[in-house]
Amino acid sequence: MDRSLKAFSLILSYPTNDLQHAMPEIGAVLASDSRLTAAARRALRPLVEDLAGRDIYDLQETFVMLFDRSRTLSLNLFEHVHGESRDRGGAMVSLVETYREGGFDPVTSELPDHLPVLLEFLATRPFAEAQDTLADAAHIFAALSERLVRRESPYGAVFDALVQLAGVKIDSASVAEMLEQPDDDPTDLEALDEVWEESEVLFGPDPNAGCPQVRDILSRMDMPVKPTPKHAAE
Secondary structure, eight states: OOHHHHHHHHHTSOOOHHHHHHHHHHHHHHHTOTTSOHHHHHHHHHHHHHHHHSOHHHHHHHHIIIIISOGGGOSBHHHHHTTTSHHHHHHHHHHHHHHHHTTOOOOSSSOTTBHHHHHHHHTTSOHHHHHHHHHHTHHHHHHHHHHHHHTTOTTHHHHHHHHHHHTSOOOHHHHHHHHTSOOOOTTOHHHHHHHHHHHOOOOSSOTTOOSOOHHHHHHHTTOOOOOOOGGGGO
């Protein structure tokens, strides 16, 4: 199991108390990964510290505003490749079959191309295979990093690290083409509703399962899951 890819899967999941409790272990995994440059490991520290220590409700609001209300920052990778074309459905079905062939059954209502789901799967594969997949998406990671830097978000360091793990030279023309699309306004709720009305497609075993199950991912990562303090649930 590739613990760094698993760690990135968790970091890019919706923030929870379980995730906060695990951040010291997650940060240690990333800090010890020699495949990343020292600069890349340092760049991840502000995000690790933020996720570990900031108010959970602030973290959740930030996450939603970045990744759920900004189509140009969507964590659904095929959104950036196929948009709403028919090709997206075919690519999604192919990805589901790849998961099944690898014995991977994500317990989530997220789409198969949701990056945390993909990274969790890649963490179970030989690194050479995972690296090929990361390389295919490297230009998307680079564009997402640039957009996050523009918003002064520490999440950009995650995508820079994924580019490093991909081990390829970025296609600057593809990145520039993605960045030509103007950033959308996460406060424009009417436009957001229109987007989701157009693009609602459900995959997975349970459409009511909610966000990716951080507790389940942590258990497969062999990281301790501390009980949520009673006052946090009140």
